[in-house]
Amino acid sequence: MKKNNVLEDGYGRRFYYLRLSVTDVCNFRCDYCLPEGYQSVPKAPDLSVAEAATVMRAFAQLGTQKVRLSGGEPSLRKDLPELIQAARQTPGIQRVAVTSNGYKLPSVIDSWHLSGLDQLNISIDSLDDNEFARITGHDCLPKIRAGIDRALALGIQTKVNAVLLSDGAQARLQQFLRWLKTTPVTLRFIELMQTGDNRDYFASNHLRGSDIEQQLIESGWQLLPRAIDAGPAREYVHPDYAGRIGLITPYSKDFCSSCNRLRISAQGKLHLCLFSDAGLDLRETIRTGDADALAEKVRALIGNKEVSHYLQNGNTGGTQNLSIIGG
Template sequence: MLEDGHGRRFYYLRLSVTDVCNFRCDYCLPDGYRASHNLPDLSVAEASTVMRAFAQLGTRKVRLSGGEPSLRKDLPELILAAAKTPGIRRVAVTSNGYKLPGVIDAWQQNGLDQLNISIDSLDAAEFARITGHDCLPKILTGIDRALELGVQTKVNAVLLSDGAQPRLQQFLGWLKTTPVTLRFIELMQTGDNRDYFASNHLRGADIESQLIENGWQLLPRPIDAGPAREYVHPDYAGRIGLITPYSKDFCNSCNRLRISAQGKLHLCLFSDAGLDLRETIRTSDADALAEKVRALIGNKEVSHYLQQGNTGGTQNLSIIGG
């Protein structure tokens, strides 16, 4: 089992397959995607080597992320490669859902277990303003199809201070009958969004207090789960999760590592730079790659230091998939 110097064990790999995104979300890429390098993304074979190496180290869950992973035409092949990796028990994809109705069947057939879709508002006009795309009904149709196929589905919503309460009420109404997990994620400061963060940050603890007051109950957290604290309520078909990276001791439960689409190991979302593994990945030697990762894990810091205003090398979240 892969363990760092602070006693944390890592069951969960977030593997970015591209840093390209077709949305222009206010808090991430308000001016749209701009290439910052000319390096190729990991091929399916290279990604498979990465997943085999991490599986040897105890990883049980792989999440394919971006950017927007559906922009890769071979994403179904990547999902299949993950599903066929010995030791990997759960395969997940995080997407903006733009292509979802046309691709979800193939994803599920190739082994997708879990889907996360980003929806910051259920108001179609507000959604279009935030993302730059007027496509919310299409995304909701894709979610309905994912649920029909039995894919565990979660919806990510970034907490924004302006209009937070009306958005919360809309989401609660939706969760009455929709069996998804809605995860509220605190807005995080990155190198590109400092002013936006200062104007729009809302503490997740404020929403969490409301939920507890209204009868929502905290669930136990599986060892390969993400960082959310999930709540259930007997009157709701859906669940609510809170991801609060500015809360005390948030990093104590860290169980995930990240590989960028260019083959760099990021020990933290907010580390100063990725550790280049591309040459080892290209050898197709999963054993050698596993040993290299094991040697590097000792460099993982105890915290992301977001509370001190640290953003590391993360200019925006599309770079390594949040």
């Protein structure tokens, strides 16, 4: 394996973190993402395990240390354990993560663990069973929480993602705080982002994460240092809580200055930003299995990465919904 310097763009940002979508299919109907459910469209086949392995080898050569397998809903791929194993066996990859809605978690988490999973992110926007069912279209929160308990028992670092929605935000915050008293997960509040399909919903439901963050600081939560392969969350701890809280606030000033991640879609397109206008098709190179050639192609393309996502200007790029390239 040829080892290159860490991938760096024209703004001095270094990229240690790859988000690799393995499918854009999702079985949930979340209000803010796919309220009508997943709509199938003609597209190229998803990357095979061998093709995904080529992608991960190439990015490892470029300094990537962490791979997150995302979707859509990655558990809908029956070969997800093989994909996890491929990531685990890639020289240079130190952390393997999966983001999931948790629908199948109790029945699959042991196989993911055996395949080499280090970190799990589960999306839960409310701890109220009825509200969760209304948001997602599935009445399955108790099953998901049982899966989280099993993941923790297996020693898997577990995070829970919750999209901030203005209506009922304080009630949900108090529910989560009670849970975090005794549950050692990291809860990450994610500020609702505008996409091509949710403009009206965004206008009605957007809540700035800075409002919640200030409330936490005033309650004694303290900011932790950020690891080089960490996601975009600012993470807080409190001596009275077993869990932690993270804030992802894409509309905050200089949010993009600390960007350390790139995305590959399930069809093999490089997305330099979640909100880029279009992906850069790498499938032909991926199919050759030549990780060196793929790494050089990615290095040549990184100069096209913009300084900002320009969300603050109302730009949503080509992102119609967050299931397309894993959010």
